[in-house]
Amino acid sequence: MSEQAVIRAENLSLTFQTNDGPVHALKDVNLEVQKGDFVSFIGPSGCGKTTFLRVMADLEQQTGGTITVNGVSPEEARKSRAYGYVFQAAGLYPWRTIGGNIRLPLEIMGYEKSDQDARVRKVLELVELAGFEKKFPWQLSGGMQQRASIARALAFDADLLLMDEPFGALDEIVRDHLNEQLLQLWDTTHKTICFVTHSIPEAVYLSTKIVVMSPRPGRIADVIESTLPRERPLEIRDTPEFIEIAHRVRDGLRAGHGDDV
Numbered sequence: 001m002s003e004q005a006v007i008r009a010e011n012l013s014l015t016f017q018t019n020d021g022p023v024h025a026l027k028d029v030n031l032e033v034q035k036g037d038f039v040s041f042i043g044p045s046g047c048g049k050t051t052f053l054r055v056m057a058d059l060e061q062q063t064g065g066t067i068t069v070n071g072v073s074p075e076e077a078r079k080s081r082a083y084g085y086v087f088q089a090a091g092l093y094p095w096r097t098i099g100g101n102i103r104l105p106l107e108i109m110g111y112e113k114s115d116q117d118a119r120v121r122k123v124l125e126l127v128e129l130a131g132f133e134k135k136f137p138w139q140l141s142g143g144m145q146q147r148a149s150i151a152r153a154l155a156f157d158a159d160l161l162l163m164d165e166p167f168g169a170l171d172e173i174v175r176d177h178l179n180e181q182l183l184q185l186w187d188t189t190h191k192t193i194c195f196v197t198h199s200i201p202e203a204v205y206l207s208t209k210i211v212v213m214s215p216r217p218g219r220i221a222d223v224i225e226s227t228l229p230r231e232r233p234l235e236i237r238d239t240p241e242f243i244e245i246a247h248r249v250r251d252g253l254r255a256g257h258g259d260d261v
């Protein structure tokens with residue numbers, strides 16, 4: 001295993017103790033994510049995708065095995081602001097403007113006011129929301145709100161972005177557009193991205209590496225290294241190479257889940 005891994009999980013397990021008995025959310029998961037990777041996690045509902053991301057973010061603690069983020073524990077990584085986290089719902093505070101929402105973590109972290117202003121401006125440009133700083137969340141479309149929440153996660157310049165199904169609730173056209181924008185952003189900022197999705201095309205379009213997970217207990221069924229070029233117009237989805245990778249993901253999902261995918 002290489003020294004520079006951003007995420008390194010070894011025999012990672014997490015069992016939740018519930019009133020109905022133990023739930024094995026993750027079992028013996030081994031994975032390395034390298035700097036600059038765009039890794040998608042795909043698998044049926046309940047296979048542990050969110051749990052895995054939450055362990056990386058120090059929002060859950062594993063019950064077995066080890067995990068490091070930038071070579072240190074998730075707790076140390078969180079304290080050194082190693083990652084930005086984007087949730088399923090945009091989660092913007094309705095009483096704060098878009099700028100105010102992006103500014104909030106910077107205020108909590110004690111950034112200087114002038115630094116806050118510069119960072120808010122920069123990330124709004126990155127997600128193509130320049131000029132929307134003074135609007136309130138309800139004045140923006142769902143896609144724009146999700147972009148604002150990505151801007152918030154980018155504001156303190158973490159090298160790692162953890163994204164939990166950020167575009168799941170959006171219609172397909174908006175989602176296509178945001179996928180394109182996210183790829184451009186990844187390309188220009190050289191971030192490492194861990195991205196949870198239910199969509200095979202989304203996983204194949206975005207990723208350098210696709211992690212196929214299977215449930216009960218949550219395990220990794222397959223890890224697919226993408227052979228697609230870094231430059232990816234949306235039309236790439238019609239190419240034989242893309243379709244072949246999508247087939248392999250589907251096969252991995254089937255193998256891990258019997259017939260009910």
Ligand SMILES: Nc1ncnc2c1ncn2[C@@H]1O[C@H](COP(=O)(O)OP(=O)(O)OP(=O)(O)O)[C@@H](O)[C@H]1O
Nearest residue numbers: 016018023024025044045046047048049050051052
């Ligand atoms: N806090 C918790 N307490 C008990 N069980 C939990 C808890 N969080 C998750 N689980 C269980 O762990 C398993 C994995 O859940 P997780 O949310 O990680 O799955 P997922 O793959 O992200 O699902 P989805 O695609 O539906 O979001 C599920 O069986 C879930 O019910």
